[in-house]
Amino acid sequence: MSNTKILVTGGTGYIGSHTVVELQQAGYDVVIIDNLSNSNIGVLDGIQRISGIRPEFLQGDINDIRTLRDLFSTHGPIKGIINFAASKAVGESVQKPILYYRNNLVGLLNLLEVMPEYDVKGIVFSSSCTVYGEPDKNPIDESAPIKPATSPYGNTKQISEEIISDVIHAGSPIKSILLRYFNPVGAHPSAEIGELPIGVPQNLIPYLTQTAAGIRPLLTIFGNDYDTPDGTCIRDFIDVVDLARAHVIAMRRMLDRNDTAPLEIFNLGTGRGLSVMQLIQSFERATGVKVPYTIGPRRKGDIEKIWADPTKANEVLGWKADTDIDQTMRNAWKWQLKVTPAK
Ligand code: NAD
């Protein structure tokens, strides 16, 4: 009997590649579609070195519905989809809103349209804690209000959630699980796959590890005058492998059970808020490597503090993010050392 096959869009990307490995290790067959706009083909080698299995791969764009129909006809039967494919740079989305609305929404619409044609049962969607804006209280659970988006990127996540909800309420014979990620960090402990930012990193951990590796002279902490214990912003940093595991559980739940609601939403975080300063300290403690940093002005649009109440995911999915943050920092560092060009 052949294994259940899952389509992973954006599967050579950061979170996608880690999820492909976890799916394979759970016994699923995987087909990836990725246009390589923010990843490279070498990621497939890394995946294969970990799992021993090379996933099927199609270089293509989910915004092209003919490509998708072709994929479902020739690579099927596909039972479930995990939709990672999207553009994700918040600042760039402010400059290029049309690109972001098109890339993040058209592909999703295509997938939702095609799913019933090919008897695909469910779709897991990569949403974000950005939908909560600045929370009124922390930790934040799934019932908290959605705040007006502060960037086109954030808006695409809100609109995507609404599109999926509307399609299901209209009677489409599909299920969906919306996963609201907090701040994914780290890399696979094997250092075969990890985050590969193109150009100057916008996010804290890749900037930090590149600074520790000497690629950048100094990490700038964006503000130390926030209303937090050490004045720096607080986030819920979640290990990328913990995050990846949640997708396997969500997929199994959608495909194997007929007693669950067609649309479910889960926060994926640790439940622990760490400040930017605490994260730097964790990195230094875990690796023994000093990070040169300076304090700079606040970054426009930053949330002061946000961390998850992951109780629903813990109880309903039976999932918990339990990787120790120092271990996550060691993994991030091991990955950085692997990808740092020799001088
Ligand atoms: P990533 O850029 O590493 O991965 C996305 C992948 O999708 C890339 O490989 C890219 O080449 C591909 N892609 C983009 N548009 C495509 C298209 N039209 N057709 C086919 N492939 C396409 O990003 P990531 O960090 O792995 O994020 C994955 C998902 O999770 C995204 O939807 C992102 O918005 C969401 N998310 C990420 C974070 C985060 O901090 N990394 C947080 C919350 C949500």
Ligand code: WQD
């Ligand atoms: C974390 C903290 C910065 C870089 C973004 C998106 C969000 C979600 C996750 C997708 C902040 C500080 C950062 C630096 C710093 N993505 N920082 N110096 O802003 O929480 O969230 O990624 O959905 O939508 O907005 O993550 O890693 O950029 O920043 O001091 O060089 O680190 O100010 O407090 P953020 P981040």
